[in-house]
Amino acid sequence: MKLRLIKHRDFVAGLFFCITGLASAYGSTAYSLGTAMRMGPGYFPLVLGVLLTGLGLVLAAHSLKLDISSDESRQIEKPCLRSLSLIGAGMLLFAFSLSGAGLLLSTIGLVVISGLAYRQFRWHELGLLSSGLAIFAVAVFVYGLGLPFQVLPA
């Protein structure tokens, strides 16, 4: 029962909204509230934060009721950590290597790492794809559109 609950989509979503709402309501108390006539910067976010918290609570409470009816289809599907982490890692590598390593190498890095996210990847295909896209990116973005990227390592 307990385990089923933390796997329930609406319950987790409700919890998420609740925490986000509380956090932003708390955060908005750092700014002056003002009055309804002359609202300070904290007024609107506080109202929204409270609203979000309330909605989260309703959603979570509602899921408790549904949970008793043991509706399996409302369970969270298993997340795919492989694609999540590889795509994220590829993009972060691209972001922080671009200014130092240049567009050519960063593109190769991005394509190879994110390409691994596909389960049946093939190395030779990734090699071809990454070098092709790297050349394409330099040609189109740097020479074609004139974006101010460094091409080769500094």
Place this chain on the structure above:
Amino acid sequence: MTELGGQLLQGFDAALTVGNVLYCLLGVTLGTLIGVLPGIGPVATIAMLLPTTYGLPPLTALIMLAGIYYGAQYGGSTSAILVNLPGESSSVVTCLDGYAMARRGRAGAALGIAALGSFFAGSVATLIIAVLAAPLAALALKFGPAEYFSLMVLGLIAAIVLANGSVIKAIAMIALGLLLGLVGTDVNSGVERFSFGIPELSDGFGFVVVSMGIFGIAEIIHNLEKNEQRDIFATTVGRLLPTRDDFRQSWKPVLRGTFLGSLLGILPGGGAILSSFASYTLEKKLARDPSRFGQGAIEGVAGPESANNAGAQTSFIPLLTLGIPPNAVMALMVGAMMIHGIVPGPQVMTERPELFWGLIASMWIGNALLVLLNLPLIGLWIRLLKVPYRLLYPAILLFCCVGIYSVNQSALELAFAVGFGLLGYVFIKLDCEPAPLLLGFVLGPLMEENLRRALLLARGDALVFLSRPLSAFLLFLALLLVLALVIPNIRKTRDQAFQDS
């Protein structure tokens, strides 16, 4: 009427320069491309291409971006008919009868009627925009902050109609989007809110960062786990021109679809998706033999395809006349206009008539180009459908990265986008529709500003929203919508509870 003619003429004059026609062609080609390819939609594409339009003149940029949106409606039908995969969410219903027609060897006729119906609907919708824009903009000029606030409430409530599933979740997503929109410097007091001392956040989260993360990147991660398979069933497309019999069966559905789509497109929260579903339901209700639907009834292709194109186009009306985006794509268009220093709203029509009428005229030109692109060149798009996703997604990702990075040359913003991608993936897993969030994100600052101004003018009297008739009417509409949404829901859950006990 002559005035309208003159204005349209002025629009064609502005839109028919070589550069604008070329960018229109580029836009509709890109739109068809992403429409054909499942897994990447117009929202992600427009977000991706926003930064590359910096250097273009504003009209050219808007023409291209608009072309992507309605172009995607044409392309979406191609993959729906040939591969039974909706390239676009608005083509979901086209799969039902379009694919069935393809299996009977009538893919050509389905593609033909979809393109011709779309063209007809697009042309009519262009005219409707031209006729309705002036009176609506005149009305909008009478709007004060109270009316604007109430209109935005109505728009956001209407966005819930679009989100399938839980009403509570959709409202929560809107609230979350509104909160996200508040990050950055408060225009009234100059205080930086929720920026945690990070200089990149003093202007708030970039629109491109949020939209591309939540839609583009999350979409790719989600697609990768589905191990999608694509088989092209119809290798021979057959005759593209529908027969006389087909025309006889489809002209009424096309007319009805155009009407329905135009109407639903104007309403806040409407647009292409709602229109196509509504049209399919209507055609099925009106049909003499409803059992033919799903077995390859040409009405089931003609109606929805006309409706989604009409809806896609008339959804520009609230944006252009009121400055309120009715759906996520229009929210992006607001971003595009802002980038070029244009504040969307009724004043655009009077202050920048060449821009306003040029954009409208370009829609008709774009629709004509789309018929040419989609009928004779269909073979090209079929070949494109054969490119496997594993080769496609690294390229899409590269475009996303370059697009986000080049807005401010900021690695940190790209990292934020990864964060939003993660968030978007969580939303998919938790069954939370992200479109309302994006609308809230765009409307957040506007809504707060108008709320504060309205209350200041009314000396803090919250009743101002009810005492001004126009504002009260808009809020009344919003209330009606809420009731219409909530009541069947209550009934459904109660029925469920009864069944379980």
